[in-house]
Amino acid sequence: MMAQPASKTARIGDLYDDTTDFGDFVSTSDEEIDVEEYAEPWGKYDPETQYAYYPISLGEILNERYLIEHKLGAGGFSTVWMAFDLQETKDVAVKVFRKGDFGDIELRIQDEIVRSVQDRSHLVTYTDTFILKGSDGHHGVIVLPLMGPCLDRYTVTNLAINTRMSAAKQLLKALEALHNAGIVHRDLSERNCLWGMAPLHNLSRTAKYELLTRPLKETIQDVGLWKPGELMRPIQVPEALHTEDFYLADFSLAMKVGDPVAQPGDPPLCFCSPERLHGEPPSFACDMWSYMVNFVELYQGGRPFHDGYIGGVLTTITARLGPLPEQRKGSYIYDDCLPGFLVRPESNARYE
Numbered sequence: 001m002m003a004q005p006a007s008k009t010a011r012i013g014d015l016y017d018d019t020t021d022f023g024d025f026v027s028t029s030d031e032e033i034d035v036e037e038y039a040e041p042w043g044k045y046d047p048e049t050q051y052a053y054y055p056i057s058l059g060e061i062l063n064e065r066y067l068i069e070h071k072l073g074a075g076g077f078s079t080v081w082m083a084f085d086l087q088e089t090k091d092v093a094v095k096v097f098r099k100g101d102f103g104d105i106e107l108r109i110q111d112e113i114v115r116s117v118q119d120r121s122h123l124v125t126y127t128d129t130f131i132l133k134g135s136d137g138h139h140g141v142i143v144l145p146l147m148g149p150c151l152d153r154y155t156v157t158n159l160a161i162n163t164r165m166s167a168a169k170q171l172l173k174a175l176e177a178l179h180n181a182g183i184v185h186r187d188l189s190e191r192n193c194l195w196g197m198a199p200l201h202n203l204s205r206t207a208k209y210e211l212l213t214r215p216l217k218e219t220i221q222d223v224g225l226w227k228p229g230e231l232m233r234p235i236q237v238p239e240a241l242h243t244e245d246f247y248l249a250d251f252s253l254a255m256k257v258g259d260p261v262a263q264p265g266d267p268p269l270c271f272c273s274p275e276r277l278h279g280e281p282p283s284f285a286c287d288m289w290s291y292m293v294n295f296v297e298l299y300q301g302g303r304p305f306h307d308g309y310i311g312g313v314l315t316t317i318t319a320r321l322g323p324l325p326e327q328r329k330g331s332y333i334y335d336d337c338l339p340g341f342l343v344r345p346e347s348n349a350r351y352e
Helices: 029-038 102-116 161-180 205-212 284-300 313-321
Strands: 007-009 060-062 066-074 078-085 090-097 128-133 138-145 193-197 216-219 230-232 242-248
Touching (some): 029 230, 066 090, 090 102, 161 193, 161 242, 161 284
Antiparallel strands (some): 007 060, 060 066, 066 078, 078 090, 128 138, 216 230
């Protein structure tokens, strides 16, 4: 991929009646706390760190095409922004990876998905890709269709059971399409299961903000940024904008079965299969375990397993499903707990 110009200031008065409206800066300490509670730590933008985030401000135009209008969220490898595509005149999601080759890894598997997966109707795949030059490295970028919120176990039971079971079926079809092409997702958790969203591109930016909440933002400080950047509270999509379409997204950990693991990682513990917890390689079965955790969330609005116990998630897995095979005993140590409570799971989880 060839490096492209990083960004420029918005000058598009012919497209909007509100070219200067890009949200509000914090004005009180309470608002600062509100932003910093929901945003990624600004230390992750420090250019001295090995895998720094790329600083972005609302109103920038990336790659001479994508006008940044709001924040969608952030994850371990990237920040994600709501943008307006000036060429196609529609809203999109722009995923900007941390410094390094994180974007290259996902782009390779996305290319494989486009080549080999026959039915991509419920998979969120890229529509464009480019590179942003950073202070001393590059940041991969992929552009995706704009989707609605992720699966939320706290609100999903507000939906009709038919809608929830339709979502479960759509998610299963998406996973089947990946598996038929020999691809394991590896991170099939609620954060990567997305509802569709009604299009907003015919609305002014101010009208979008009225629906999605106005951006509340603050300038990133104290880390010696090489260009301006902002932290902000992400959008909140009202239920009225949800559609009944359901999608599987985020292929940053996905891989072909049998290939070496290019990007270490697992789903959150509550979605992680016993095989992965015991160090076995990713497999279709691991994805199916994660799928069934999502199925239970869709069906009853709660997770079947929890990790807030001594011994970790295996404690609730064995309490609900019975003991694990004897050969697994001693191959897993739960160390994500308070000091002084480091235990081998056989003192809590059961093995035959």
